[in-house]
Amino acid sequence: MTASNRQIVLDSIPQGRLSPEHFRLEAAERPSPAEGELLLKARYISLDAANRAWMQGATYRSALTSGQVMAGGALAEVVESRAPGFSPGDLVFADMGWREYGAVPAKGLSKLPAMEPLTHLLSVYGVAGLTAYFGLLECGRPKAGETVVVSAAAGSVGSIVGQIARIKGCRVVGVAGGAEKCAWLKDELGFDEAVDYKAGALRQELKAACPGGIDVYFDNVGGDIFETCLFAMNTHGRIACCGAVSQYDGAAPAHGPRGVPGLIVTKRLTLQGFIVSDFYDKRDAALAELKSWVESGELKVQEDVIEGLENTPAALIGLLHGENRGKRMVKVG
Template identity: 60%
Template sequence: MDRIAMADTNRQFVIAELPKGKLGPEHFRMIESGVPSPSDGQVLVRVRYFALDAAMRAWMLGPTYRAALTAGQMMAGTALAEVVHSKAAGLVVGDLVFGETGWQEYSVLSAQQLTKLPQADPVTYLLNVYGTAGLTAYFGLLEVGKVENGDTVIVSAAAGAVGSIVGQIAKIKGCRVVGIAGGKAKCDMLTVDLGFDAAVDYKAGPLFPAVQAASNGGVDVYFDNVGGDFFEAVLFNMKQGGRLVACGAVSAYDTDPSKAPQAVRGVPAWFTARRLTLRGFIVSDFYAGGARERAIAELRGWVESGQLKVREDIVDGFENLPAALIGLLAGNNIGKRLVRAA
């Protein structure tokens, strides 16, 4: 990785105001400050790539698995960064690290707040298939969904970072896989490039009959990244003993937080009749005891053997962070959306 010279200023994005509807560029403001200096036990890092996720919009709605974001606060987010000044044991200039940097070019963090990363080619895979996206797909499908050979698996937002990996892991495990995505181009990519058995274009018509036809007899595992109408359409196509994996609910993120979510009709009776299970999770639930490292090793093996293809959507320029997140929420990406800072 080429080294880059340090700048004199540190650009940051703060939340100008919390959105009351869809997120727009007016909700962010760029400011500049001096580049901070590390104290003992800390390092100064310069971000190389920012990772974007739909859940970042949910942080503006209220507390989730993290504290809610507020107006005037620097926009939160994780990134792959390079150490440019170290006062911490175990980290030296040039090391690659992962951490919660926020939306700023330079950040001072303690060694305990950072994960030292290995080399990878391309380096962006450390934020993608070997990072949160790949691990979320891996643990969500295998540990939460308890997928088995011969299962029919449906995944929503299937052309996105997590969904595209979920479907491919399910194929590796001997499943029949159906992806839900928006538009013919994305659906063709799923079936032609990634090996999904079928794809449902949610923009083409009613979801329930399309899911019913594509599932070919019912669904064993549903990996849900969207919620809302998508959840309902698949729920009532589940087989007896089916497992529903609640990973995300992007359909509810970019909305007015004052409006209560619509309830899914008939849930208790249907769950009872079909003996269904629904479980939510966050990926760090499964990191203990070396499981994270073992998962990365298996993911790496699948990538290197060609069984798992990686899709990335890289936007250039720190100044384009807001537009990149807004586009992600609109479904403009295929695969993991990253912003190259420099």
């Protein structure tokens, strides 16, 4: 009997909001690795807003098409190795899609250290933590005493950005959805202020929270929050452009921010887009510093683990609706 392999297929490309009907769970044969490949068993699947962006067209990866296994990265265990340097039981992070087992090329993969909890390899020591670290420190370049604002502040990246800014001696303001999340940012993570964008008075509340303006803005959402922060920037301010989740799921905005070219010139602003792999040559030093902050208690790690491969579509939809605090992932088994 052929060993089974459950997987989730992107059944159709959404034209509006993403829903469970756009996916289907199916059984396939467990693959066999070719020469130079590893057979991997997914332990935890990483969920990110970028999963939705890939459905809209080509980004830093090829666009997704209907009928293919849904793309995504996973913390996985090597079951069988046909590549030098890897053995059964090794842990890797691989782009293997939403499936239980996958055969992937070993080239470009690195063994990960075993640790407890294992989930930290996907959150603070994974893409989320490194994105926060490099985006803030390399693109935002905050200085002690400056005001740093981060959107989606209760999410996987934003919650770490704000804490790193605090560690660096900055005044930190988070933008999040709901009074409960805002209270959590201040009471648990040490943000100086938190603004609830759902309260309907974003511009006024942001001005009250940042009376001296914004020096660094870490943007995860785009849209109205980006525009509001852009016009509150101080001269020589820096904006790290990480994502645009507000534009990933649903209709595109009718227009972008107006008057931007003149504003950028007169205030001498720097806007820098990035993806985390731009800085991988500095990864070891970044991980060492993140680890020191976690071990000292200066950086708190928040994770949101959903059980079961079959719940991955609903978990992604929930993330897009802002259900999660910290890094959301799915435990496969």
